[in-house]
Amino acid sequence: MIFRILEDQLAQKSKESKEVDRRFMQLALTLGRRGQGRTWPNPAVGAVVVKDGVIIGRGWTQPGGRPHAEPVALARAGEAARGATLYVTLEPCSHFGRSPPCADAVIAAGIARVVSAVEDPNPEVAGQGHAKLRAAGITVDIGLGADEAARDHAGHFRRVRDKRPHVILKLAVSSDDKIGAAGRKPFAITGEAAKARVRDTELQVWQNVEQSYLNLGEAEERIGAAQKAVESAEENYQLARGRFDAGVANIIELTDAQLALTQAQSDQAQALSDYRIGIARLERALGRR
Numbered sequence: 168m169i170f171r172i173l174e175d176q177l178a179q180k181s182k183e184s185k186e187v188d189r190r191f192m193q194l195a196l197t198l199g200r201r202g203q204g205r206t207w208p209n210p211a212v213g214a215v216v217v218k219d220g221v222i223i224g225r226g227w228t229q230p231g232g233r234p235h236a237e238p239v240a241l242a243r244a245g246e247a248a249r250g251a252t253l254y255v256t257l258e259p260c261s262h263f264g265r266s267p268p269c270a271d272a273v274i275a276a277g278i279a280r281v282v283s284a285v286e287d288p289n290p291e292v293a294g295q296g297h298a299k300l301r302a303a304g305i306t307v308d309i310g311l312g313a314d315e316a317a318r319d320h321a322g323h324f325r326r327v328r329d330k331r332p333h334v335i336l337k338l339a340v341s342s343d344d345k346i347g348a349a350g351r352k353p354f355a356i357t358g359e360a361a362k363a364r365v366r367d368t369e370l371q372v373w374q375n376v377e378q379s380y381l382n383l384g385e386a387e388e389r390i391g392a393a394q395k396a397v398e399s400a401e402e403n404y405q406l407a408r409g410r411f412d413a414g415v416a417n418i419i420e421l422t423d424a425q426l427a428l429t430q431a432q433s434d435q436a437q438a439l440s441d442y443r444i445g446i447a448r449l450e451r452a453l454g455r456r
């Protein structure tokens with residue numbers, strides 16, 4: 168009898184915890200959608216950090232695709248992330264892209280359990296993110312919310328699996344398989360809901376173009392600032408050089424000026440490279456219009 172009661176209680180508990188998992192995964196999916204259409208070429212991911220039933224961090228992939236959702240949520244959670252559960256709508260990345268692997272950040276934060284919606288088919292990840300987490304002793308549950316997540320990541324999945332864009336065909340068809348009436352008069356087949364959906368999709372595509380322009384503008388500004396910084400560092404260095412040669416400055420002052428110049432030059436190179444990336448992205452985004 169007593170075993171029966173315990174069994175019932177256990178079953179009840181596991182039912183409740185599944186319900187809790189579903190709720191937090193749903194929140195992660197909703198958060199992920201905030202970035203949709205703005206994170207290309209990265210997928211729009213959502214992440215929630217939960218400890219003792221309390222949400223201590225939320226994050227989603229930021230415009231332009233960086234930072235990823237996980238580090239955003241983990242940063243919000245801070246030290247409290249130790250021992251917490253992370254809900255994430257896509258397998259945390261395990262490769263060095265333009266940012267360090269999220270799997271490493273999850274491990275470093277001391278997360279105890281990861282509930283991940285779906286494996287990332289990107290060959291650079293493809294299960295290695297989950298494996299890395301497990302190897303670090305983290306409990307990893309995969310598959311909750313997988314269908315919804317796969318729909319949200321359809322563009323990303325298509326790109327990495329088939330190496331082609333995910334094409335959405337907008338086609339209104341009547342119940343007798345017609346797409347219009349005789350003659351050239353406009354004829355409404357769908358209703359408000361379908362129209363709103365199409366507007367949303369078009370908006371997402373346009374947001375990519377718009378975001379690319381914004382990123383490019385920022386990169387341009389940074390090039391200008393970097394150029395000025397290099398000029399001023401060069402001037403300082405010449406000055407320090409002269410002072411050193413004249414015996415009024417020591418070697419430390421000269422070395423500092425030299426270091427500052429090298430730093431400014433490397434910042435300038437970075438700004439130029441970001442600008443080139445920006446141009447390529449804009450071209451691709453315009454191609455996708």
Ligand SMILES: [Zn+2]
Nearest residue numbers: 235259260269
């Ligand atoms: Zn990542």
